[in-house]
Amino acid sequence: MALSVLRSSAIAYRVALRRPAVTVPGRAVRAMASAEEAAAKAAAHLADTEPLTIFDKIVSKEIPANVIYEDDEALAFRDISPQAPVHFLVIPKKRSGLTRLSKATEGHKALLGHLLYVAQLVAMKENLGEGFRVVINDGPNGCQSVYHLHLHVMGGRQVCVSSDILCNLWTVA
Numbered sequence: 001m002a003l004s005v006l007r008s009s010a011i012a013y014r015v016a017l018r019r020p021a022v023t024v025p026g027r028a029v030r031a032m033a034s035a036e037e038a039a040a041k042a043a044a045h046l047a048d049t050e051p052l053t054i055f056d057k058i059v060s061k062e063i064p065a066n067v068i069y070e071d072d073e074a075l076a077f078r079d080i081s082p083q084a085p086v087h088f089l090v091i092p093k094k095r096s097g098l099t100r101l102s103k104a105t106e107g108h109k110a111l112l113g114h115l116l117y118v119a120q121l122v123a124m125k126e127n128l129g130e131g132f133r134v135v136i137n138d139g140p141n142g143c144q145s146v147y148h149l150h151l152h153v154m155g156g157r158q159v160c161v162s163s164d165i166l167c168n169l170w171t172v173a
Helices: 002-018 027-048 054-059 106-125 163-169
Strands: 067-070 074-078 086-092 132-135 151-155
Touching: 054 074, 054 086, 067 106, 074 106, 086 106, 106 132, 106 151
Parallel strands: none
Antiparallel strands: 067 074, 074 086, 086 151, 132 151
């Protein structure tokens, strides 16, 4: 089924590219954008049909977590292996194809902004007004271990690390 969805979106995209340009301003761009939206939705569907991550299981309450914030779009919970006195994660409740930051599309802008807003909101509730660090690991070279976008928020002391040891300090589940 996933292959047929991907194939049909690829066909829709190619058809949109073959459409003649329309003289009405914005119409040709709109046709291409809708084809790109269809392709993005198909890709997001495929990403979300991959095996559930530990974060998906935390969102669905299959695995317990020390949740410190929750709304319709985001969940924040304490890291099980903290690297600072205060260390929590902020995740989107639905992956929506956003398994890593480098997979973000224009359609993710509002969600990404919301995740950063939640990070600072919870940081303030955790008394991190003097400062905190937000880290997003991306891909194998960025030490990402769970392919469900997540923000690490750390504080409670000055968090300064050289880049060569960053991977060793912040490899977390």
